[in-house]
Amino acid sequence: MEIINYTEEWxxxxxxxxxxxxxxxxxHLQRFFDYHTPGKFNFHHLIFLDKGNIKALLPGAIINNVFESPIGASYGSIVTKDVKFVEAMEIVSTLIEWGKKNGIKEFTLTSAPMIYEKHPNQNLDFAMLWQGFKYSLHYISSAIKLDKNVDIIERFSPTIRRNIRKSFTDFNLKIEINDRYDQFYPILLDNKARHGVKPTHTYDDLIKLTELLPDNLKxxxxxxxxxxxxxxxxxxxxxxxxxxxxxxxxxxxxxxxPIQRVMYEVVKYCTENDYQYVDIGVSQDTKAENPMTPSISLIDFKEKFDAKTIMRNTLNLKL
Structure with missing residues (x-):
């Protein structure tokens, strides 16, 4: 097995x-990375080849001799098919050898939580830990396991159920799936400003993402x-x-x-369209010194929608 650098022809x-x-x-898609302004990140994506066939991919960048993944994305780390344990071991050992030959001092890799896998398979995680990687950071996320055989509203807490029902009658809220980012973005800016932060994406970023990945954003x-x-x-x-x-x-x-009503609509849509989970995102106290500090109130709010904890883990290896 060998590693080559990604080029546009791939x-x-x-x-x-x-x-x-x-x-x-x-x-992990190159179409996703295309939304970034050219030159914003100095990407250094890697392709693992075995007899000319792709065995694994690793998006990322090298910063001060540290290979970091993801860069400019939410999730990164090594992507594979449903590999056997021996294959996972070889992929990791090949990466380590590549790092040593190319002056890499450290790897920092953050993968998507296991719920994102078609077939739960921790061969790669164990192969990394066995060959010297260690966990360096954990974020707490919350996800709702979808089930067509369970009534959606009944899964939620009594207060949430009552408010959702009111949204249909007393509040008379209307939900649309549309492309009115011109209406949404001012809400996003106003909301983030209350917390003293700016959105991850500019308005132009969101428009470009919808053009590049029209089936992935709603x-x-x-x-x-x-x-x-x-x-x-x-x-x-x-x-x-x-x-x-x-x-x-x-x-x-x-x-x-309105958030309680829209959460109901999101869970309903995703359930009807055969998704397995709705990930409601991380719940960290961003003002705390320790980045792992949980936001108890946010976690509690998400649990009212029957969300359970999943972890977003970062693995690190110093060479």
């Missing part, structure tokens, strides 16, 4: 491998008397998991509980 084969893989996501907008008051931007990472990337509202309309 783009179609790269993306096809990701789509056919066991653990790849939209965040915008659920909430209207009260025709006024947009909230929205949920979903990233459909692969055929297994959909992510609530942004759940945002105008706080002056908080009494109508």
């Amino acid at each position: 783009k179609e084969k790269w993306d096809n491998f990701i789509l056919e893989s066991n653990n790849g996501t939209m965040f 915008l659920f907008m909430v209207y009260k008397d025709e006024k947009p008051i909230a929205g949920s931007l979903m990233f459909f990472a692969n055929r297994t998991v959909a992510i609530c990337f942004y759940n945002m509202l105008y706080y002056e309309y908080a009494q109508y509980k």
Whole structure:
């Protein structure tokens, strides 16, 4: 097995491998990386070849002799098909040898949680740990396991159920799946400003992503008397998991509980369209000194939608 550097001529084969893989996501696609302004990141993506055939892919970049993955994305690390343990061991040992030969001092790799895999398979994780990688960071995420045989509203807490039912009657909220990013983005800006931060994506970023990956983004907008008051931007990472990337509202309309209603609509849509999980994202206290500090109130809110904890783990190896 050998490792070569990615070049544009591999783009179609790269993306096809990701789509056919066991653990790849939209965040591993070259089409996804294309939304970044050229030159913003000095990408150094790697292709693992065995007799000319792709065996694994690793997006990322080298920064001060540290290979980091992901860069400019939510998830990274090594993408494979449903590999046997011996194959996983060879992929990891090949990466380590490549690192030593190319002056890499450290690897920092953050993969998608295991729920993103078509077939849960921790061969790669164990192979990395056995060959010297160690966990360096854990983030707490929350995900809802979808089940067509369970009534959606009944899964939620009594207060959430009551508010969702009111949204159909007393509050008279309307939900649309549309492309009105011109309506959504001001809500996103207003929401983030309340927490003293800016969105990960600019308006132009979101428009470009919808053009590059039209099947992977869906915008659920909430209207009260025709006024947009909230929205949920979903990233459909692969055929297994959909992510609530942004759940945002105008706080002056908080009494109508638009986020609770839109969460119901999102879970309903994803259940009906055969997804396995809705990932509601990480729940860290971003103002705490320790980046792993959990946000108890946020976790508690997500648990009201029957979400369970999953972990986003970072593995590190110093050479």
